[in-house]
Amino acid sequence: MGTYDNFNLLVHNARTQNHALVSERYERITRRLNLDFRGLDSTSRYSRYVGSYGRGTAIKGFSDVDMLIELPYDTYVRYNNYLGNGQSALLQEVRASIKTTYTNTDIGGDGQVIVVNFSDGMTFEVVPAFINKGGESYTYPDSNYGGTWKVTYPILEINAINELNNKYNKNVKKLVRIMKAWRNQNNVPISGMLLETLVMNFLDGYEHKDRTYGFYDWMTRDFLKYLSERNPDQSFWNARGSGDQVYRKGKFEYKARQGYLKSIEAIENDKKYPSIAYQTWRDIFGNYYPS
Known part of the structure; x- marks a missing residue:
């Protein structure tokens, strides 16, 4: 495939x-x-x-x-x-x-x-x-x-993510879900709410925010790079919709950097060495990635 x-x-x-x-x-x-x-x-x-x-x-x-x-x-x-x-x-x-x-x-x-x-x-x-x-x-x-x-303010937060999800070709929730798979597979100390907030912040400034699954390897790579470049001393971000403070659970930047480098490896191996690329994506997403 x-x-x-x-x-x-x-x-x-x-x-x-x-x-x-x-x-x-x-x-x-x-x-x-x-x-x-x-x-x-x-x-x-x-x-x-x-x-x-x-x-x-x-x-x-x-x-x-x-x-x-x-x-x-x-x-x-x-x-x-x-x-x-x-x-x-x-x-x-x-x-x-x-x-x-x-x-x-x-x-x-x-x-x-x-x-x-x-x-x-x-x-x-x-x-x-x-x-x-x-x-x-x-x-x-x-x-x-x-x-x-x-x-x-749960209604404001639900409305905010729904509005942006509809605006960006349903990519907000899809990207959040697969990045939660990455988080779970790699024991990354980041809450779901913070992951959602950072995905929305990322897509706001991402030129390929409307692309479909054929671009998701690059979108994964680019979001992991974005995540790895957050300020490790920043303790909280503001939730979309409510503005509530969403605090970090731990340092996630290093594991994001590891995931970013693995995604580059997977993309580079996709044509010549598809079996290596497949195993690398499995390392990133675990059993959520199709067998």
Whole structure:
């Protein structure tokens, strides 16, 4: 197969699976919380996917599904007036509600979300939140350090990546997904949100942003070069849409440089030594690259 077919399959292989199972669990959690907090029997209202699953950038093998459940304003008033950490008490009420549906499932929290740990390794992270005026942001509880309220902008972030993805021939999400495959294969210390942010920043200034799979070997090479040239002393970047600070997890520049050099090797060997080129791409992307 040629470059077009190989990278077409790479993108396909990186796509998420288990959609039916994710949807079934999402709907059960949504229904339970709507019943308990609103008296409403609905599996879809007042909830949304957020995080990488909501932005359409999760890849096969993902383990975490982030979802936001919008609770009624009077619930916020009640816990805002709570004596002592009302945020923690709210999270505990949400946890107890979900527990009535998933009685035998490990359900905990990390200070801001309820974590539902399913026995097959899938984890749902549920954010209880209250929609703010204008409908573009949500207030959510943080039980750490005595309890505070924080604000998140998932809709703006979803809209930003969708808009740019449509503008650049769907290449934003495709490039993010295959670079997550590279990250996973090579244990690169970079979060999905930062990878998404840097892909969007890169494509904004990339003259070949609209090209198709036949150009993805060069696009991979050029993005890895871009990634390797980031300032290792820069601690955060601003997320697209929300402007929130996205912090680095570690130094990713060296591994990006290694990937860049390997991509050059693969491209140079593509015609004369296709088997060597194939193995080099497998080194970069692992089993996501077609066999």
